[in-house]
Amino acid sequence: MTLLVHLTPAKNVRSIRRAGIRATSPGRNNVTGVYCLPVLPSYQITYQWGRELRRNGQRTLVAVHFRIPDDEPVWVGHYNAPPVQLGSAAAAALIAEQQDARGYELLLPRPIQAAEIHRIRGVNRVTGWRYMPNAHGRPPCGCPVCNPRGAYGAAKIRKAYLDE
Template structure:
């Protein structure tokens, strides 16, 4: 059984414990499912998405650990590339053997039942990366897709690049 972790808002903890994780995320090809990562020895890689997901407005995030059969089909890959379809055990091994696994994700194309949940825990809220892996030290992009109007500091960034 492969141990995976899904990061969600802390306000969802009661619902997750009662009914499991809904398959309401849209993946590649328009299919619905659950984004997750394998639990690895590296805390930073396992919970790398916490800081980026907090940018969506949630104040506190939790980690939901669950088990799936080793032969369960999942999609795996870097978030901005086309994913591969592998078994959950093969996908966990693929992520674990990467030199830099920041930005990798697994997509389970089904909901997770409450019976499959192993543990729900709090996580360090400043773990992970923001914007994109390796963005620290590089200047921010001023385009309206990356730096949408109304975002904290957006006007200052656009002004620095001479954008209107």
């Protein structure tokens, strides 16, 4: 059984304990599912998406740990590359053997039942990266997709982007 973790806002905990996690996240290849990562020895890699998910306004995230069979098909890959379909154990091994596993994601194309949930716990607030892995020291992108109107500091970033 592969142990995976899904990050979600803390306000969803009661619903998740009662009914599990719905498969509503749009993935590539017209697949909807649940985004997650395998639990790895590295805390930072396991919870790497936490800081990026907080950019959408959620301040308190929790980690939902759940187990699925090793041969369960999942989609795995780097966020900016086409995903491949593998068994969950093979996908976890693929992520674990990467030299730099930041930016990898795993999409389980089905809902998680409440009985499959192992535990729910809080997540350290400063874990992960923002914008993209290795973004430190690089100026942020000023396009409207990366910096929508009304986002904190977006006008200043867009002005600097247009002045280049």
